[in-house]
Amino acid sequence: MKNERMVKIVLGLVFAAFLLAGGLPLRKHRHYQMPVVAGPGVTRVFRLSEMVPSLKGSVADVDVFVLEGKEPGGKALIMGGTHANEPAGIITALLMIENAVVEKGTLYIIPVFNASAGRNTKPGDGYPLYFDIPTSWGAKRFRMGNRDASPLEQWPDPDVYIHYPDKQLLSYLDVRNTNRTWPGRPDGPLMERVTFAAMELMRKEKVSIAVDMHGAETMFPVTNCIVAPEKSAKIATIASMTVKAMEGFDNHVEPSPANFRGLSHREIGDYSDTWPFLLEAPIPFLDQPTGPKTPKLMLDGKDPFLLSLSRKKKLFVPYDENGWSMEKRAGQHTSVTLEIFRQYSKKYPESAIRLSGVPRYADIVKNGVGFYFHDPAKADLKFIYYE
C-alpha cells in the first residue's frame, strides 16, 4: 500500500464524518424532550417508580398524570405509547392531559407508556425520526419511535421469550414489547417491571377501567375495534355500537383470546379487578405495501398502493382517497374512550367517571389535533412536563 499513512488518515476522516452524520441525529433523537402542558384538570403528577422503585433513574420511569374530580367516583387508567410507532395513542393521551377536566372520579394518564421504545428507531423500514403536528402557534414536534424498547435499555434478548407467569413461548423480541410482558413481575426484565408497575397502580388504586390505545395496519383484521376480554365485552359492545351509530365511524369488538398471553386486554383482566379495553385505530403507515414511510404518510394516511389494494378488497377497513388521518385515529380513540366511560357510568352510577373538555371524533376531524395543543412558550413553567 503506497502512502499508507495518508490513506489511513483519509479513511479515518471519512469514517468519522459518516459516524457523525449518522450518529448525531440519532443521539439528538434519543435525547429529544417534548414539552407537555398540564391542563386545568391535572391535579398531580407522579412517576411509575412509586409503584416499582427499581424503575427509578431509568428511561422507563415515566410520568403518570392524575386528574381528580371534585366528586369521588370510578377510576380509569389511560395508556398511550405502549407501541411508540402507533402515536395516535400518545396524541390522544396528551389531548386529554392538556384539555380534560374530571368532574366525577379519577383519571390516571400515562401518555408514553414505553418511553424506551419512543427512543428506538427503525432504519430498516426507513422510519422518519420525527413528525410535526401543525398548530396555530407553530409545529409541535413528536419523536417517532418503534414497537419495542431500545436494546440500550434492555439487552441482550433471550432466544425465546418465556412469558411470566404462563410460560408461553413468545418471540424473542416480545421481551421488549410492553404489550406482551403483562402482568409483569417486580424483579423481571425492565419491560416486565414497567407493566408490573401499571398493574400495581391498578390494584392499589382500585382502578375500574384500563384503556390501552394502539394502531393497527389496514391489512390486519384486528383494527378499527375494541379488543376486550369476557368481563369487559358487554361495555365494549355497547360502546362500539353507540359510536358507530352516533358518530359515523366504523368500529367493532374483538374478543381477547384466552390462550394468547402477555397482552394488556388479557392479563389486566386476569390479574386485577380492572376491566381492560384495548383500542385499535387503522394506521396506514404501518402497512407493509406502502410508498415511503414519510411524516406525511403518518399524518394523512394517504397511500396509492393501499388505495389500489382497497379497490381489490384486500383491506379490513374502508379506505378511499381521503386516507386515514391522524385526526380520524385520535378522534376515534377519544370518542370510544369517552363512550366506554359513559356506558360504565350508566351501569355503575356510584362509581361513574364524568369529564369535560375532551373533543370527540367530529371535533378533532374538523379542527385538527393541533388545535387542542397549548403553546408551551406561553404556559407557566410549573405546568410543563417533558416526555
Add this chain to the structure above:
Amino acid sequence: MNIVMILYYLITAYLVFILGWNFVREKKSVSNLILGLLVLAPLILRLLRVK
C-alpha cells in the same frame, strides 16, 4: 444495567480495540481497512449508547 449487559459492553469495547489495532497494523490492503471500519461503526455507536 445488569451484569450480562455490562459484560456485553466490555466485549464490545474489546472488539473496538482489536479492530482499531488491526487498522493501525494493516499495511497491505485498503479493502481490509475499509471493511474493518464498516464493522467498527455499529460497535462505536453502541459503546456511545447512541444506537
